[in-house]
Amino acid sequence: MKKLNFIIIIFIIFTFSVRIAHAVPKLSGDYETIAKGDNITLYYNPNTYTIAIEDRRNGYIWRSTVDSEIYNMDGTSGVLKNYMSSMFIINYAALGMNNPAIQSGYTGSDESTIETQKTENGLILDYDFPSAGIGFSAEIKIDGDSLVVRIPKEKIREEGQFGLVSIKIMPFLGAADREVDGYIFYPDGPGALMRYEKVVDRPKTMREFKWDIYGPQNVDYEEYEYMERFQKQQAMLPVYGIKNGQNAVIAIASEGEGEGSINLAPEGVSVNLNRVYFEFAYRHSFEIMLSNITVHGRDVAKMPSGTRIDRELIREDHEVRYIFMEGKHANYSGMANAYREFLIENDRIKRVISDGANIPLAIDFLMGVREERLLFDRFIPMTNFKQAEFITEEFIKNGVEDMQIKLKGYSKGGYGLYPINWPIDSRLGGKKGFRSYSEFAKENGIVLYMQANFMNALGQNGKFSKSNDVVRMGSGQPVSDAKMDWFLLNPASAYDRLQGFLKSIRNYDIGIAFEKIGEKIYHDYHTKKPFSRMQTKNKWEEMLDLVLNEKSHVAVEGGNAYVLKYADRLYGVPMESSDYYICDETVPFFQMVVHGMIPYSSDPGNLFYDDVEQKLKWIEYGCIPYFELTYKNASELRNTHYNKLFTSSYKNWIDNASEIYFEFNQNLKDIWNEHMVEHSKLSENLYKVEYSNGTLIYINYGEKDIQYDGQIIGARNYIIVEKGAI
Amino acid sequence: MATRLRKLTFVMLIILSIDIIFTHIAFAESKDYVLDGTKRVPIPVTYNLREVINNVKTKDGDRIYFEGAEDIFRNSQGYFFIADTGNSRIIKMSSNGELVDIFKDGGDKPLKNPKGVFADDDGNMYIADTGNQRIVHLSANGEFIEEFTKPDSSLLGKDFTFEPSKIAISPTGYIYVIRGQSIMIMDAYNRFRGYLGQSDIGFNFIDVLLRKFATEEQKRAVIKRTAAVYTNFTLGEDGMIYATTLDHAEGEIKKLNSIGNNIYRKYSRADRKKISDIFTKTTMTSKPFVYGERADDDGNPIRPHFIDLAVDKDGIVTALEQNTGKIYQYDQEANLLAVFGGKSDQKGKFDVPTSIEVDDDGNIYVLDRALNNIQVFEPTRFIKLVHEAVNLYSNGYYDNAYEVWSEVLKIDDNYPLAHVGMAQALYKQGKWYESMSEYELADDRAGYSLAYTKYRHEVFRENFTLVSLCIILGFVGLFLLIKGLNHVSGKALHEFRVSKPGRMRTSTMIQFSLATIFHPIETFEYVKRDRDRLNYIPTILIMFMLVVVRMMYIYTVHYPLADIDPTEANVFLEIVRMLVPILTWVIASFAITAILDGEARMNEILVASSFCMLPYILVNIPLPLFSQVLSRDESTFYAVIINLTRIWILILIFISVKSMNDYTMGKCIGVCLLSCFTMALIWAVILLGMVLVVQFYEFIVGLIKEIKMIFI
Helix, strand or coil, rough: HHHHHHHHHHHHHHHHHHHHHHHCCCCCCCCCCEEEEEEEEEEEEEECCCEEEEEEEEEEEEEEECCCCCCCCCCCCCHHHHHHCCCCEEEEEECCCCCCEEEEECCCCCCEEEEEEEEEEEEEEEEEEECEEEEEEEEEEEEEEEEEECCCCHHHCCCCEEEEEEEEECCCCCCCCCCEEEEECCCCCCCCCEEEEHHHHCCCCCEEEEEEEECCCCCCCHHHHHHHHHCCCCCCCCCEEECCCCCCEEEEEEECCHHHEEEEEECCCCCCEEEEEEEEECEEEEEEEEECCCCCCCCCCCCCEEEECCCCCCCEEEEEEEEEHHHHCCCCCCHHHHHHHHHHHHCCCCCCCCCCCCCEEEEECCCCCEECCCCCCCCEEEHHHHHHHHHHHHHHHCCCCEEEEEEEECECCCCCCCCCCECHHHHHHHHHHHHHHHHHHHHHHHCEEEEECCCCCEHHCCCCCCCCEECCCCCECEEEEECCEEECCCHHHHHHHHHHHHHCCCCCCCCECCCCCCCCCCCCCCCCCCCEEEEEHHHHHHHHHHHHHHHCCEEEEECHHHHHHCCCCECCCCCCCECCCCEECCCCHHHHHHHHCCCCCCCCCCHCCCCCHHHHHHHHHHCCCEEEEECCCHHHHHCCCCCCCCEEEEEHHHHHHHHHHHHHHHHHHHHCCCCCCEEEECCCEEEEEECCCCCCEEECCCCCCCEECCECCCCCCEECCCCCCC | CCHHHHHHHHHHHHHCCCCCCCCCCCCCCCCCCCEEEEEEEEEECCCEEEEECEEEEECCCEEEEECCCEEEEECCCCCEEEEEECCCCCEEEEECCEEEEECCCCCCCECCCCEEEEEEECCHHHEEHHHHCEEEEECCCCCEEEEECCCCCCCCCCCCCCCCCCCCEEECCCCEECCEEEEEEEECCEEEEEEECCCCCCCHHHHHHHHHCCHHHHHHHHHCCCCCCEEEEEEEECCCCEEHHHHHHCCCEEECCCCCCCCCCCCCCCHCCCHHHHHHHCCCCCCEEECCCCEEECCCCCCEEECCCCCEECCCEEEEEEEEEEEEEEECCCCCCEECCECCEEEEEEEEEEEEEEEECEEEEEEEEECCCCEEEEHHHHHHHHHHHHHHHHHHCCCHHHHHHHHHHHHHHCCCCEEEEEEEHHHHHHCCCHHHHHHHHHHHHHHHHHHHHHHHHHHHHHHHHHHHHHHHHHHHHHHHHHHHHHHHHHHHHHHHHCCCCCCHHHHHHHHHHHHHHHHHHHHHHHHHHHHHHCCHHHHHHHHHHHHHHHHHHHHHHHHHHCCCCCCCCHEEEEEEHHHHHHHHHHHHHHHHHHHHCCCCCEEEEEEHHHHHHHHHHHCCCCHHHHHHHHHHHHHHHHEEEEEEEEHHHHHHHHHHHHHHHHHHHHHHHHHHHHHHHHHHHHHHHHHHHHHHHHHHHHHHHHHHHHHHCCCC
């Protein structure tokens, strides 16, 4: 037996060593050692001006650019060669011109001059592009097990007619092809993987993909609408990861991430290498509208337009932190663990879930909604406060102890009329009903939220200034739909409104659930109160902080990284990626980072076609059970704008919801406050999730029983294996 | 170590034994929907993407890619045949996406851009070899058997070109080929056997005029109206030909029987009114039935361009719309079951979808010419239940269908067809009232009316005495009301006759206006004679009441008879509809009478015309109440009342013109006609003016924008 083991080990070592030797040749002598971290070493090649990082644990080399020794660059064009041998690429364009051409500058080409300066544990590279009149500097250093690349704002130099548009950071770090066993992780929705070997299953022609961090950089109604319609997700977390064989790296945009985007080019797009990288914007382009008088066309309906870039530079520090992993940590679970640790260390995530707490049942009550009619819109009271209390009591009678209840559509005009009005609609019970319900909730230990939207505004609702309170595009036009009815609120105005709202509910013990602010940030070209994306982000944080100063809890829709420090609950957290052709697997990366810290829910369970599948997915993704209910029947909603709630009567759902609550608390309570440390897909229908206390959960979505690790997992079922049980 | 090894092998074995097919379950908000009229009604997810076949695997591990593929066909053996048009070949694929064979040869010359393929139960292939203008018959292993070229027939014109694209072979051996406006039939001996399914283009008055009077050149310049073009077809297991067309008048999807008659649901032309209907028909709301949608996601108007359809073994039709990339699924009666799909760069969405197929398990295969892939969709539990219910219903198992529909409603409380199904079953059980409320939930007014008739019958029979009493009381009340009005208005007339000087009191004037009903000629004469004594408050009141009565009517008229839905009405439009015709009439009438030695002044005409509208108010206050007991069966009766009121109003207007201007009968008719013409003219001028103002406004706005841009 021992002999056999020995042979196997030798065999494994042999194959791996051959593999590594094949895939990653040793660094040439030109590279000199700059700094050493705990497990990694930073090298610099003064001839090519490129860096490389060695993971000393297994000798793997991460190169910042494509080495001609590894990748045959013969026959590639000059531009591509420059592209592949550049650590940084700048985009720039002429200022004040219509439709300026975006030009690129490569740090690996002759057009740039580089000055190198060594520091204590790294080096500073000063780049200058004389022809464009643009220069910047990159500070590279080793910090523990991570590499930090920083582009300080004060070192950006612009002289002349060109303006810096963006900088791409090390596009070819870790670039690999289909021969390598690995994948790229990108934070599309919950997270998704693009596996290198799956290139053969993809369409013949592919394109480069781009995710703007925290929501689209282009502020445009149609874009939002399109994303919503096709359920396209943004990057909620400013991270991406690369796994190459036994090594992996996670890149975190740790500063100025709101102006960043994640670009991913699959193998075959200009170069036969899979690559992913950050790009930071310094200027946005915006559409300018020209009237039809300048154009001699006859097409009156179509507004001819052009683009221009911002006059002012968006001066932000940008920093990327690369954390290296190897061995059994070299996968997306390892990346999630590393990112969670980073968030905890830097105090960027709050721990809400206390030890021993129950898993709460999340219920939304849709209270009122309006049906547009001939003379007067009809207000449909779906659930008034009395009825909400009645349903809550029924839940309590059933034995449900821990509930998080969210009220929507309580104000005049009902749900979906923004900005929200105060006071409470009298047809729902008015302030009196509200008070008695909130007191009832408090007595019974129920966490109660009022859902409020401080981002959207509808013209038909009024109560805001269409000139002063709304977000404007670069052209000076307000961001709006074709009917000029839908607007976004300027962040400063949103803040003022929140203050007013808090004053109104000063005497009630109730939390606020913010719609949308965990989903997007935007650039506002308002002349008096302009906001950059980062400033908007900071404003949202201030708003969350403001609520926390006065109220005990705050919930947020969406999960953009900046809300993790404040939110007591996240809702509307996606469980699906955008599902582009590069997506080979959707993974609960976001959930792995957040589980055990903040409770989160996804879509309501009553709107899915199969409650068993929904439950399994909730368990796999660690969501809290969540339903959106009403007292009246959903048929009342048929003619309203909210007819997507096609079944909601509490009578049909109360037992189902209670059962799920009990099931969750009976089976999953022990892991509720634990981190989700490993997630893996074992086979097409079987998933395994491991928690920080060692508990394992196997989930089988298939129609057949599966045996795994000596356990039988029933069809469409799950099992929980506590540590040491096997 | 040993145990671990055992485990490892065990795992490997398990992984191998697990069925490979895995559906990608989308755990996101559903974007699928059905239609209620033109309104979209969200429903749960109906189809999940199962897999995307971007290329076909060969046995050696190579990959075969498509290029502009136009057609996918699945035969009863379960093989897929893909017309890989751009590569001039046919790809035969197994159901798990592996290559079986590639066919390029077609006898004396290779295939050239084949656009369609058909295979029989044994795998014999018939290929529409479009580029070579022929149909090629290959055996299951690819041997050339025969070819069919342009048939020799004197019935086919000289300029007849034979470019087959979509073909099918009937079980009896006839070859069907799509040819423009019809389906051409050939037999196995390459002989022309006729056309099938040409749609009737109908009669058009303008065409007749053109034919009579236009010169040859003018005729040529005018685009010839032709019957709608067929885009694709498929043979159903029921022996019917299911086809997609561009026939936007009668229905884009057709189900042709053996003699070529369309027996699927038609629309539009059936609703078109005959002249004789004008008097007896009201415009009742029935949700307009169309195939596909007439607007895209952004609300821009489009015309559906169905490019292909697939029919499953139960006759459920799944049709592919190319402009929007949406898939519309209809049941045997052409009720819409689901809409899904769309155009996007994500999996499960399309770019230029060209062909659709369905297999025995209900999985849907969609071929995309631009993405060059096949996407496979699997039905969810929800849509499977819906299929089960419609199949049970169409086979006559109403009670079983009821059970399944209630399952469907557990998942989607608002699925309209489920409510129709419930209502039909309840109707069959004699539960009229329950049936009515289900019909109302489905917003099916015709069905509601049916159940209501039964319900009313029951109620009347049970309360016969009460009902008869109500009817008698109603008549007595009406009689007394008329008598009272007559008395009141007579008093007012008398007051005018006695002719005290000074302006009339408002109350008297209101009473006077009522005299229009009983003594119109006298009333209008007084209006002219005592023009100094007129009080305008009743006129304003009548105008106001017109609008109020209209609104009340919209809100209160009985559900099955309503011609407008309160949720869809537009206040502004209703006000315009009620008031603008009268006001323009006043202006037009004044303008014409002033020229043609009339005697009435503008203010008199205004007063008189407003009085003429009184019947509308008087009839439309009780009418909605009365309508509460009417069903659609009595709609003729109801329409007659409405139309009599209209005629009454027109007669009053005529009398007012005649008596106020002292015209002869002939002259009065002429003046009225001229006034009507003037009204039309006024509207035309106003419209023109508005267009100009809008243009000018846009110009100014554009100019300001342009100037602003300079300062950015």
